[in-house]
Amino acid sequence: MNLDKIGFIGLGLIGGSLAKAIKVQYKTCKIIAYDIDTTSLETALNEKIIDDYTTVIDNNFEDCQIIFLCAPVENNIEALNQLLPIINKDCIITDVGSTKEIIIDAAIGMNCDNNFIGGHPMAGSEKSGITAADSHLFENAYYILTPLPVTSEDKIAMLQTIITEIGALPIVIEPSKHDFITATISHVPHVIASTLVNLVSELDTPDKHMHTLAAGGFKDITRIASSSPDMWQQICSTNNKQITKVIDRFQQELSLIKESIAKCNNENIYSFFSSSRDYRNTFSDKNTGFIMKSYKITVDVIDKPGIIAEIATLLSNNEINIKNIGINNNREHQEGVLEIVFYDLDSQNKSIEILVGMNYRVYV
Numbered sequence: 001m002n003l004d005k006i007g008f009i010g011l012g013l014i015g016g017s018l019a020k021a022i023k024v025q026y027k028t029c030k031i032i033a034y035d036i037d038t039t040s041l042e043t044a045l046n047e048k049i050i051d052d053y054t055t056v057i058d059n060n061f062e063d064c065q066i067i068f069l070c071a072p073v074e075n076n077i078e079a080l081n082q083l084l085p086i087i088n089k090d091c092i093i094t095d096v097g098s099t100k101e102i103i104i105d106a107a108i109g110m111n112c113d114n115n116f117i118g119g120h121p122m123a124g125s126e127k128s129g130i131t132a133a134d135s136h137l138f139e140n141a142y143y144i145l146t147p148l149p150v151t152s153e154d155k156i157a158m159l160q161t162i163i164t165e166i167g168a169l170p171i172v173i174e175p176s177k178h179d180f181i182t183a184t185i186s187h188v189p190h191v192i193a194s195t196l197v198n199l200v201s202e203l204d205t206p207d208k209h210m211h212t213l214a215a216g217g218f219k220d221i222t223r224i225a226s227s228s229p230d231m232w233q234q235i236c237s238t239n240n241k242q243i244t245k246v247i248d249r250f251q252q253e254l255s256l257i258k259e260s261i262a263k264c265n266n267e268n269i270y271s272f273f274s275s276s277r278d279y280r281n282t283f284s285d286k287n288t289g290f291i292m293k294s295y296k297i298t299v300d301v302i303d304k305p306g307i308i309a310e311i312a313t314l315l316s317n318n319e320i321n322i323k324n325i326g327i328n329n330n331r332e333h334q335e336g337v338l339e340i341v342f343y344d345l346d347s348q349n350k351s352i353e354i355l356v357g358m359n360y361r362v363y364v
């Protein structure tokens with residue numbers, strides 16, 4: 001497909017990653033961006049992620065075929081309103097916001113439902129800003145679309161093609177169903193993660209031993225508490241009905257297990273953990289994911305100078321690109337201490353073969 005010009009409103013983690021992925025796929029496509037943060041725009045221009053930027057939403061967006069709204073949810077609604085008098089009639093405006101019903105209702109209210117298609121890539125991380133942007137972010141991730149009955153098939157097909165060509169998997173879901181699903185699998189888990197972190201901060205002993213000793217499990221389930229407060233405040237305020245409904249249900253579940261623990265009802269406690277383990281084990285970490293896909297291996301290495309260089313050289317001699325490499329000093333639940341992250345499954349598999357062939361113990 002031919003793309004000549006695309007616009008971005010908001011150029012942080014998601015906007016920047018989409019712009020990068022589109023540049024890889026559509027080399028001649030011009031990208032123009034607007035962001036309230038001029039430093040992000042300058043960074044993106046210097047790194048050739050975009051071709052031009054503007055410090056106001058103006059006629060520069062007039063000839064865009066597609067405009068991606070990638071700011072926090074409420075700011076996307078404001079931008080949509082500002083863009084409507086500017087865009088051409090064939091332009092597709094699509095957002096990436098984590099909540100859908102509110103922006104779809106706003107789009108209907110603004111009579112722009114033939115130009116607007118709601119979107120939500122189910123990929124991301126706790127990081128934010130253009131410096132965290134990654135052209136591989138959407139590979140094998142589901143990308144939800146919430147078109148309206150009036151949206152033309154051509155426009156939906158065009159957006160689906162772009163999503164597919166950047167490696168993601170488009171899936172159509174109705175807005176209110178989307179908001180219930182994401183409240184359960186994303187929004188409430190974020191609230192719980194932040195609650196746990198705040199709890200430790202409040203309960204910690206004066207010597208801060210909780211902070212020092214918090215280990216793998218705690219860090220695993222609270223990683224997402226490092227996310228942008230601005231973004232999460234707007235997600236909560238734009239999906240408050242579904243989120244509060246799911247929190248109510250969560251509190252009921254928590255009360256049940258609390259009661260079983262208080263009464264030492266070992267049968268209930270056992271079945272609580274065994275059913276959650278069995279269901280959790282049906283979520284494959286290698287599958288298309290909701291979180292950023294990670295092709296990681298862990299290598300057991302002896303602690304000697306030059307060991308990282310030795311392994312990095314071995315892999316680079318075999319033309320394998322390393323995305324990230326680091327020593328894990330905490331051996332808890334960890335078979336090895338050197339963690340290597342790759343860009344794709346092929347590199348991961350090839351590295352395992354090479355390292356095992358050199359008698360390294362490798363864990364996936």
Ligand SMILES: NC(=O)C1=CN([C@@H]2O[C@H](COP(=O)(O)OP(=O)(O)OC[C@H]3O[C@@H](n4cnc5c(N)ncnc54)[C@H](O)[C@@H]3O)[C@@H](O)[C@H]2O)C=CC1
Binds near residue numbers: 121129130
């Ligand atoms: N972070 C994640 O993992 C995911 C986020 N999303 C959604 O993507 C959107 C963007 O999130 P991120 O890229 O993670 O956040 P981010 O904080 O990395 O980037 C947001 C960007 O929007 C800019 N911005 C803020 N207000 C603006 C305004 N009024 N006009 C123009 N630009 C403005 C900021 O300066 C920043 O550069 C949000 O709507 C979020 O709900 C969707 C999927 C995953």
Ligand SMILES: O=C(O)C(=O)Cc1ccc(O)cc1
Binds near residue numbers: 126291
């Ligand atoms: O990093 C993670 O696990 C996330 O949860 C990222 C994320 C954040 C917001 C979304 O709407 C979708 C994905």
